Amino acid sequence: MEVEAEAGEPVINPQQDEHAEIEAEVTEKKNPKTDRLLPWVEKFRPKVLADVVYQDEVISPLRQFLQAGNLPHLLFYGPPGTGKTSTILALAHELYGPDLYHSRVMELNASDERGINVIREKVKVFAKGSVTHRPASVPPPHPRRRRVSGLFSGLDWAIAGGPCLWGGPACDGAPRSNYRYPAPQFKLIVLDEADSLTADAQSALRRVMETHARVTRFCLVCNYISRIIEPVASRCAKFRFRVLPPESALTRLRAICASEGVQCPDQALLRSMQLSEGDLRQAITLLQSAHRLYGGALTPEMFTELAGVVPEDRMGLFTRALRSNSFDHLQRAIGGLLADGFPAQQIIAQVAPTPHATRPTPHAPRHDRHTPHATVAPRLATISSHRTPRTAPPPGEQLLEWVVEDPELSDVKKADIAYRIAQTEKALADGASEELQIGALGAAAMETICLGARPAPGAAITTTTTVAPALPQPRPAAAGAPRRPAK
Amino acid sequence: MLFIDKYRPTTLDKLDYQKDMAQRLERMLDSSDFPHLLFYGPFGAGKKTRVSAVLRHVFGPSVDKLKVENRAIPKPGSSGTVDITTISSPHHIELTPSDVGTQDRLVVMELIKEIASSRPLEITRAMGGGPQEGEGRGRFKVVVLNEVDHLTRAAQHALRRTMERYMSTCRLILCCQSTSKLIDPLKSRCLCIRVAAPTNDEILAILNDVAHKERMVLPPRLATRIVEAGQRNLRRSLLMLEACRVAKYPLEPDQEITTPDWERFLVDTARGVVEEQSAQKLLVTRKRLYELLVNCIPPEVIFQRLANELLRKCDSELRAEVAHWAAFFEHRLQQGTKPIVHLEAFLAKFMAIYKRYSQRMTLA
Numbered sequence: 001m002e003v004e005a006e007a008g009e010p011v012i013n014p015q016q017d018e019h020a021e022i023e024a025e026v027t028e029k030k031n032p033k034t035d036r037l038l039p040w041v042e043k044f045r046p047k048v049l050a051d052v053v054y055q056d057e058v059i060s061p062l063r064q065f066l067q068a069g070n071l072p073h074l075l076f077y078g079p080p081g082t083g084k085t086s087t088i089l090a091l092a093h094e095l096y097g098p099d100l101y102h103s104r105v106m107e108l109n110a111s112d113e114r115g116i117n118v119i120r121e122k123v124k125v126f127a128k129g130s131v132t133h134r135p136a137s138v139p140p141p142h143p144r145r146r147r148v149s150g151l152f153s154g155l156d157w158a159i160a161g162g163p164c165l166w167g168g169p170a171c172d173g174a175p176r177s178n179y180r181y182p183a184p185q186f187k188l189i190v191l192d193e194a195d196s197l198t199a200d201a202q203s204a205l206r207r208v209m210e211t212h213a214r215v216t217r218f219c220l221v222c223n224y225i226s227r228i229i230e231p232v233a234s235r236c237a238k239f240r241f242r243v244l245p246p247e248s249a250l251t252r253l254r255a256i257c258a259s260e261g262v263q264c265p266d267q268a269l270l271r272s273m274q275l276s277e278g279d280l281r282q283a284i285t286l287l288q289s290a291h292r293l294y295g296g297a298l299t300p301e302m303f304t305e306l307a308g309v310v311p312e313d314r315m316g317l318f319t320r321a322l323r324s325n326s327f328d329h330l331q332r333a334i335g336g337l338l339a340d341g342f343p344a345q346q347i348i349a350q351v352a353p354t355p356h357a358t359r360p361t362p363h364a365p366r367h368d369r370h371t372p373h374a375t376v377a378p379r380l381a382t383i384s385s386h387r388t389p390r391t392a393p394p395p396g397e398q399l400l401e402w403v404v405e406d407p408e409l410s411d412v413k414k415a416d417i418a419y420r421i422a423q424t425e426k427a428l429a430d431g432a433s434e435e436l437q438i439g440a441l442g443a444a445a446m447e448t449i450c451l452g453a454r455p456a457p458g459a460a461i462t463t464t465t466t467v468a469p470a471l472p473q474p475r476p477a478a479a480g481a482p483r484r485p486a487k
Numbered sequence: 488m489l490f491i492d493k494y495r496p497t498t499l500d501k502l503d504y505q506k507d508m509a510q511r512l513e514r515m516l517d518s519s520d521f522p523h524l525l526f527y528g529p530f531g532a533g534k535k536t537r538v539s540a541v542l543r544h545v546f547g548p549s550v551d552k553l554k555v556e557n558r559a560i561p562k563p564g565s566s567g568t569v570d571i572t573t574i575s576s577p578h579h580i581e582l583t584p585s586d587v588g589t590q591d592r593l594v595v596m597e598l599i600k601e602i603a604s605s606r607p608l609e610i611t612r613a614m615g616g617g618p619q620e621g622e623g624r625g626r627f628k629v630v631v632l633n634e635v636d637h638l639t640r641a642a643q644h645a646l647r648r649t650m651e652r653y654m655s656t657c658r659l660i661l662c663c664q665s666t667s668k669l670i671d672p673l674k675s676r677c678l679c680i681r682v683a684a685p686t687n688d689e690i691l692a693i694l695n696d697v698a699h700k701e702r703m704v705l706p707p708r709l710a711t712r713i714v715e716a717g718q719r720n721l722r723r724s725l726l727m728l729e730a731c732r733v734a735k736y737p738l739e740p741d742q743e744i745t746t747p748d749w750e751r752f753l754v755d756t757a758r759g760v761v762e763e764q765s766a767q768k769l770l771v772t773r774k775r776l777y778e779l780l781v782n783c784i785p786p787e788v789i790f791q792r793l794a795n796e797l798l799r800k801c802d803s804e805l806r807a808e809v810a811h812w813a814a815f816f817e818h819r820l821q822q823g824t825k826p827i828v829h830l831e832a833f834l835a836k837f838m839a840i841y842k843r844y845s846q847r848m849t850l851a
Contacts, residue, residue: 327806342681427818432817433814440810442810
């Protein structure tokens with residue numbers, strides 16, 4: 001191990017903080033007490049590929065790579081909390097084992113400086129370094145071995161030689177015949193959260209990935225594959241991580257409960273998965289928070305409260321105000337919601353159904369037939385319909401759902417409101433004021449809903465202002481829809 | 488000493504409202520460990536009060552030994568530095584990363600890493616500082632970050648991994664007004680605690696309590712009026728109470744409640760716009776807006792108050808439209824760089840709408 005470390009360091013030139021990190025991890029191992037202080041997300045992070053939940057399409061090819069001891073460049077993408085980082089870390093551990101892990105794997109994420117300079121300096125230097133570098137004190141490998149490895153150049157040797165024959169520390173000068181990891185002759189660079197790499201940095205990666213392919217593999221992990229430039233994406237084997245349906249993660253959550261001594265019935269666990277929209281990390285955090293905060297036996301309601309979901313009666317107040325056609329009423333409802341600290345994004349998220357089958361409402365099953373994830377929805381419905389008892393039907397607890405199901409509203413009106421919701425969401429993401437945005441959304445929705453209901457004198461005026469002469473620029477984002485006369 | 492400081496609850500069990508949450512927090516902290524926390528809620532709802540109560544509960548009175556420090560973080564690739572003011576005790580450090588504007592990523596990356604990557608000395612145990620001797624006490628430091636909703640995206644992303652990696656040595660307590668601007672990965676790493684603004688009744692009770700402790704007679708009618716003017720903001724209400732006492736004592740039921748001058752100035756401006764719609768008026772208003780901006784009133788606040796005033800004053804049929812344009816121009820203000828342009832554009836738009844409406848009304 002020590003020889004290995006010495007051999008490795010001059011070549012790979014790890015960053016300063018990498019030292020600190022290694023030290024931190026070493027001390028953690030020495031001190032089992034701190035184990036308790038780890039968040040469960042870290043503590044129960046899958047150690048081996050077999051532990052990764054649900055992503056079979058990804059895991060089985062990876063396992064084949066592992067058996068062959070060879071890897072292409074990898075690109076993992078998918079929504080948060082589906083196990084991307086866990087998979088690559090588990091893979092790296094299974095590839096290199098504890099001894100070689102730190103010298104062979106370099107992990108860079110958004111918390112590290114990652115401009116183009118870092119790609120040029122750190123990544124390139126790490127990628128360039130040969131893994132067979134030895135200090136002078138260690139004798140060179142056996143000549144025959146060298147000859148054989150000379151026969152198979154580059155990538156092929158690992159496959160030809162099979163896992164333990166030449167790979168591993170033996171070739172690095174620290175002879176140890178019983179190293180049970182494949183330890184292939186290349187290093188691994190994990191670029192976590194790669195979608196936050198600048199385009200320049202990604203371009204700089206292109207050639208680096210090719211020239212050093214013999215000694216280095218890259219693994220890019222990101223949420224949105226569209227943010228990875230095409231040349232980089234085409235150099236990688238892409239793996240999509242799917243959103244976890246609630247029941248798939250149940251076993252894992254149960255195991256965590258058992259090992260931490262949490263009393264949590266399945267329906268509460270299911271609720272936590274529903275609330276986190278298939279994000280297992282969030283579900284585990286919720287579970288831990290609920291355990292810490294409430295203790296004892298956990299109920300689904302506790303999760304609902306913790307997730308910061310706007311309670312039904314409050315949402316009901318808002319949607320009733322929308323129907324009231326009274327602006328004062330609406331303003332009061334909105335003011336109340338915001339003063340109680342409910343974030344506008346949450347109100348919108350609840351007003352509009354989320355695209356996932358598992359929505360952050362306790363009543364997901366009822367609406368599942370509207371969601372595009374048809375494969376997931378029926379399963380979810382069968383599982384949770386008999387477990388989450390429905391309370392009284394909430395009147396318009398979900399604005400868009402309610403609008404869509406309302407037979408009195410015309411299609412144009414429905415489209416208008418959906419359009420407004422999208423606009424508001426965008427403006428909020430840009431950092432616009434919550435009160436004004438929600439106010440405008442509410443006013444527009446109210447106007448649209450109540451327009452046909454009674455003769456609204458304001459309607460005539462508002463329709464004429466579609467294109468305001470004061471601002472001659474065409475403004476597709478602003479004017480159009482809400483002012484459109486509803487026929 | 489101001490009322491708000493004098494009567495600020497110092498421990499979790501002394502909090503006046505949301506006692507449920509306080510009890511649960513206490514329970515959780517007693518179990519010697521807690522996850523990263525995220526407190527969110529509107530102004531004056533008591534976020535900071537809760538944070539300091541949490542800190543005191545975990546580390547004992549030694550968190551009150553505060554020192555203010557200026558830290559300089561070298562910029563990579565250039566000779567300059569980024570300066571940030573921090574407030575720290577032996578156990579925690581508090582900073583507002585958004586103070587440094589677009590350089591906040593650097594602060595998040597370097598400073599927090601620096602703080603978090605070293606293990607704290609276990610002085611709590613040695614000095615017997617903690618209120619209770621627990622296993623986990625003093626094993627980690629706490630970093631309090633204010634106004635995380637003003638952090639840039641890059642800085643938020645930088646926080647993600649930092650939060651996980653240094654979990655064993657460091658806890659973060661984040662404070663923000665709304666979680667809308669926070670990226671999901673951050674929210675999913677924290678225990679989010681909503682701090683709702685106190686209801687009017689709760690504020691009323693607190694006002695009466697403070698008055699009682701100060702041995703002053705608070706007429707019920709004045710109390711109700713203060714509560715209404717306070718708009719569910721406890722800090723504002725208490726400041727108003729104090730201002731009333733300074734203005735006139737003994738207190739009278741119909742005494743004038745002093746509001747900040749800039750607010751009165753804004754109300755006047757809004758009134759002017761409703762009274763007259765012309766190019767000249769717009770010029771006059773521009774001067775007033777500049778005056779407000781020069782006096783460091785944030786443009787968002789000006790916009791919000793102005794929009795509220797105009798909405799209140801204009802005809803109910805116009806409100807939806809005015810609300811729409813207010814939201815539209817405020818959004819632009821956030822994206823743009825010159826606040827005055829967008830403020831003016833909104834006022835001009837309002838004038839146009841209002842004038843057209845009143846002309847139509849006179850014709851009819």
